[in-house]
Amino acid sequence: MTSSFADGLSGYYQIPEDASGAEEVLVDADLIDFGTGANLIDPADEENLTGETFESRVLSGGNNITSLVVTNKSPVSINVTNRQQSEVDTSLLGIQRSETALGLLENVNIYGINRKEWGEDAGGRFFYNYFTDPTEWYFRDDYGCFRRHVPAESAIQAYCYPPPVSFSYDTDDNSGRFPGGFANGVMNAFWESKRTFRYQPGRVTGFTFGVRMSTGSNYEGERIRWGCRNDYGDGYFFQPETNSFDYSGGDGYYFQLEKGTDLFIIYRRYNPFTEQVEEFKIAREEWNGDQVSLFNSDTGWVLDLSKVTMFKIEFSWYGAVGAKFLAYVPVDSGEARWVKLHYVIIENKLEFPSLRSAFMRMFIQARNTAGASSPAFINLYGSSVYIDGGDRGTVTLGSAALDVAKNIDTTARTILGLQVKGTINDVENQKAVYPVGLAAFASVPARLDLVLQGNGVRAEESYFYANGTNLVRGASSPITVSGAGGNVLTGSFPDLSAEVSGTTDYLSGRRVRVTGTNIFNTHLVAAASGQIVTDRTIPAGTTSIRLSRFDAYAVASGVIPSGVVSGTVFFNDGGGQWRLGAWTQSSGQSYSSAEDVVWFASKFTGLNYDKNGNEIGEQRIPYEPYRLVNFAIDFPSGTSNTVINFTT
Amino acid sequence: MSNGDLSKDTTVTLTGITSPWPISLVAEVMDSSQLNDVVVTLGTAEERIVPGSGTTTAISQWSAASGLSQDSSSAGGTSYVANKFEASSSDPLSAVLIDSQGYRTLRSPQRVATYFIGSGETKQFDLSNLFGPDKMFITGRPGTINNSGALFVMATSRAASGVASVTLNWEEQ
Numbered sequence: 001m002t003s004s005f006a007d008g009l010s011g012y013y014q015i016p017e018d019a020s021g022a023e024e025v026l027v028d029a030d031l032i033d034f035g036t037g038a039n040l041i042d043p044a045d046e047e048n049l050t051g052e053t054f055e056s057r058v059l060s061g062g063n064n065i066t067s068l069v070v071t072n073k074s075p076v077s078i079n080v081t082n083r084q085q086s087e088v089d090t091s092l093l094g095i096q097r098s099e100t101a102l103g104l105l106e107n108v109n110i111y112g113i114n115r116k117e118w119g120e121d122a123g124g125r126f127f128y129n130y131f132t133d134p135t136e137w138y139f140r141d142d143y144g145c146f147r148r149h150v151p152a153e154s155a156i157q158a159y160c161y162p163p164p165v166s167f168s169y170d171t172d173d174n175s176g177r178f179p180g181g182f183a184n185g186v187m188n189a190f191w192e193s194k195r196t197f198r199y200q201p202g203r204v205t206g207f208t209f210g211v212r213m214s215t216g217s218n219y220e221g222e223r224i225r226w227g228c229r230n231d232y233g234d235g236y237f238f239q240p241e242t243n244s245f246d247y248s249g250g251d252g253y254y255f256q257l258e259k260g261t262d263l264f265i266i267y268r269r270y271n272p273f274t275e276q277v278e279e280f281k282i283a284r285e286e287w288n289g290d291q292v293s294l295f296n297s298d299t300g301w302v303l304d305l306s307k308v309t310m311f312k313i314e315f316s317w318y319g320a321v322g323a324k325f326l327a328y329v330p331v332d333s334g335e336a337r338w339v340k341l342h343y344v345i346i347e348n349k350l351e352f353p354s355l356r357s358a359f360m361r362m363f364i365q366a367r368n369t370a371g372a373s374s375p376a377f378i379n380l381y382g383s384s385v386y387i388d389g390g391d392r393g394t395v396t397l398g399s400a401a402l403d404v405a406k407n408i409d410t411t412a413r414t415i416l417g418l419q420v421k422g423t424i425n426d427v428e429n430q431k432a433v434y435p436v437g438l439a440a441f442a443s444v445p446a447r448l449d450l451v452l453q454g455n456g457v458r459a460e461e462s463y464f465y466a467n468g469t470n471l472v473r474g475a476s477s478p479i480t481v482s483g484a485g486g487n488v489l490t491g492s493f494p495d496l497s498a499e500v501s502g503t504t505d506y507l508s509g510r511r512v513r514v515t516g517t518n519i520f521n522t523h524l525v526a527a528a529s530g531q532i533v534t535d536r537t538i539p540a541g542t543t544s545i546r547l548s549r550f551d552a553y554a555v556a557s558g559v560i561p562s563g564v565v566s567g568t569v570f571f572n573d574g575g576g577q578w579r580l581g582a583w584t585q586s587s588g589q590s591y592s593s594a595e596d597v598v599w600f601a602s603k604f605t606g607l608n609y610d611k612n613g614n615e616i617g618e619q620r621i622p623y624e625p626y627r628l629v630n631f632a633i634d635f636p637s638g639t640s641n642t643v644i645n646f647t648t
Numbered sequence: 649m650s651n652g653d654l655s656k657d658t659t660v661t662l663t664g665i666t667s668p669w670p671i672s673l674v675a676e677v678m679d680s681s682q683l684n685d686v687v688v689t690l691g692t693a694e695e696r697i698v699p700g701s702g703t704t705t706a707i708s709q710w711s712a713a714s715g716l717s718q719d720s721s722s723a724g725g726t727s728y729v730a731n732k733f734e735a736s737s738s739d740p741l742s743a744v745l746i747d748s749q750g751y752r753t754l755r756s757p758q759r760v761a762t763y764f765i766g767s768g769e770t771k772q773f774d775l776s777n778l779f780g781p782d783k784m785f786i787t788g789r790p791g792t793i794n795n796s797g798a799l800f801v802m803a804t805s806r807a808a809s810g811v812a813s814v815t816l817n818w819e820e821q
Contacts, residue, residue: 105782196787394821395820395821396739396741396742396819396820396821397817397818397819398736398742398744398817398818398819398820399815399816399817399818400744400746400748400815401813401814401815401816402748402813402814403748405811405812406751406803406811407809407810408803408804408805408809408812409805409809410804410805410806410807411724411725411753411804412753412802412804413728413751413752413753413803413804414731414747414750414751414752414753414754414800414801414802415748415750415751415801415803415812415813415814416746416748416800416814417731417733417746417747417748417750417798417799417800417801418744418745418746418747418786418799418800418816418818419745419746419747419786419798419799420743420744420745420786421742421744422693424740424741424742424743425740425741429743430787431743431787431820431821432781432786432787432820432821433743433785433786433787433819434775434776434779434780434781434784434785434786434818434819435775435779435786435817435818436774436775436776436779436817436819437772437773437774437775437776437816437817438772438775438801438814438817439771439772439814439815439817440763440765440770440771440772440773440801440812440813440814440815441765441770441812441813441814442766442767442768442769442805442811442812443810443812444767444805444806444807444808444809445764445765445766445806445807446764446765446803446804446805446806446810446812447762447764447803447804447805447806448762448763448764448765448801448803448804448812448814449759449760449761449762449801449802449803449804450759450760450761450762450778450799450800450802451754451757451759451760451799451800451802452760452786452798452800453754453755453756453757453758453798465685465755466685466723466730466731466752466753466755467684467685467722467723467724467728467752467753467754467755468684468686468687468706468707468708468722468723468752469685469686469706469708469719469720469726470682470685470718470719470720470722471675471682471683471684471710471716471717471718472677472716472717472718472719473677473678473680473681473715473716473717474679474680475679475680476679513678513679515679546679547679548678548679549678549679550676550677550678551715552676552677552678552715552716553676553677553712553713553714553715553716554674554675554677554710554712554713554714554716554718555672555674555675555710555711555712555713556672556673556674556686556688556707556710556711557670557672557711557712558670559670559671559672559673559688559705559707560670560671560673560690561669561690562669563669564669564690566691566695567688567689567692567702568688568693569673569686569687569688569689570685570687570688571685571686571687572683573682573683573684574681574682574683574684575680575681576678576679576681576682577677577678577681578675578677578678578681578682578683579675580673580674580675580683580686581673581674581676582671582672582673582674583671583672583673583674584665584668584671585665585667585668585669585670585671586670586671586672587670590712591674595674597674598658598660599658600658633668640663640664640665640666641661641662641663641664641665641666642661642662642668643659643660643661643662644659644660644662644668645657645658645659646657647657648657
């Protein structure tokens, strides 16, 4: 708490923690002779005579502050604004100093989610035994997994409410989902700042949150977290148990609410000796500050997480410093103040650093499992990150220039790019890079654009997705058929006898698809002159189909030259079905369907259903539009063989 | 876990072959379908960021094609070049990789700022009002797909063709 007496006294006084506000108190006062002003003495023992009287006390305190006493019976009010001292504002680990807090992040969510600031968990949001079910099944009624903006509350929300069982499939559509009906679903949703906020030597970092969340479910599988964490598993957070479906990031400090009732403070750190992340889970009754609970509240205030509540986490590092967890607590006078809930006191007690890395991200997270009777959600309203002062001592400069000027025309093209490394000397890179200057020359009037583009693949890859060459194929001619309503169609067909075997993910063989109105995921299983047999019934009334075949190709010759044993192939789906393969020893040969190609990637289809199990179309698989495949070529010793491995 | 994204690892043994090269990429495409933006990088990801090591090559033209059409107009024409990010040999502790090879259009980039310069001019632009520790900055996320991407300088002539060159200075911490 800081109270200003700047009008009458120079500088500021720090009011001690045991200070109390205005009140009337009964005191033993010395009796004096009004005529002379001298104390009255008891002749029996030569001590001062005293008598009881009421005094109005404005402030009282410890040894370091003068108590001001007035004789006015009316208490003089004081403006108590913050009883909890913020180290960020005034001190360097308790040593007073004058430095202005530097705001690094101030975020409100009135108009939407700032995607430059906030990242969400990408993929893997919900699992049963597999990745996904029909959308209508996952998101019916109140079920679903959302990372969304809530305009009516100016909030960003993480929300999880998994259906009790996954969708049941009647047939195996080659999508990996058959037979379904699993009850082991887990949904996980989080928002996390894209920026990492680094500890700066000698400074204290503060994260503040205004949050509201679901409470009172009493369901074991529900857990909500908010706080800060790094990418190693460290963290300080208000939180609920570790699960393989959890993205827990790394070290950190956070709150954790379990079952909507049990609140914990979590401190996670990486142990370099065991190479495991350790989690210290501090139950509310073990907090060394105010528990703000119904039966144990120093302030008289009881925390209700269903109401919007402000929390703060302050931490320093030096490798040896802990963290404070605070809440903004209202007081009787109509004001509020930061109140310490718990102090993770680990100063100078550790055999290894308190955090492996002090680069922290702000985050909120909700997790729930199948069987829950209500959603788990957390809303984040305002949020901020600040560091007292700012550290310029560790800033380094860099510069990059084009060696040779590049041709430019009226089409905008990249001429210089900057990306961050995945690692520096095998240590994962979490540095912040900020361009400070651009110098440019152009021989003609020119426009320069600074643009950001997300990668969508991996941080460490040196290739960055952009537009390239498209391989395009149109539709084939329709074929008039009869026999619809069954699996045998007659008509005028080309010779398809070599295109009826192989897998329907197209990674082996050469299957023909049948397409047409309301014909879904249908392939040939046999072909003869004037007749084809399909693996699924052709809808009654169908008189025209198309045959979708792998009879169009393109070859990029010699792209993996002699001696190269590793690399990556990147590609981007443009629609439909296709496959990509490696053709070995291809020099000088003409490509034909008889060549031995190792197909390593494809786009194919499964079936799509509504929530009632009715087929409503096809679902293209895999789902990611951008993909990469790594390859490695090996020559096992003692053999004359070559082993090529493709890893998606 | 079997899952719907059906990520697959494919291993093939070529019996009696000790030299599988050259290895060509082949694409086969069905009706009403499209495959885009194929790029091949040689060497591991770690190797490729070492200056002078590895290559990053966009397949801007497929040498033999049947039944398919090729279109590179969205990349700026067949002269486009893949981006390749390399480390600086002079500062191995730098956090930054630089692409000076790339020469192509981008897919839905987020524009941060636009500057204009005249014919034959050299100009310097202060970027500290855009980037800084309390503003935008570029940072990574090790080992995951949520990295914040890259910053590019794109150039466009406002009339006739010409040449342009740029220098980018940054701070890192």
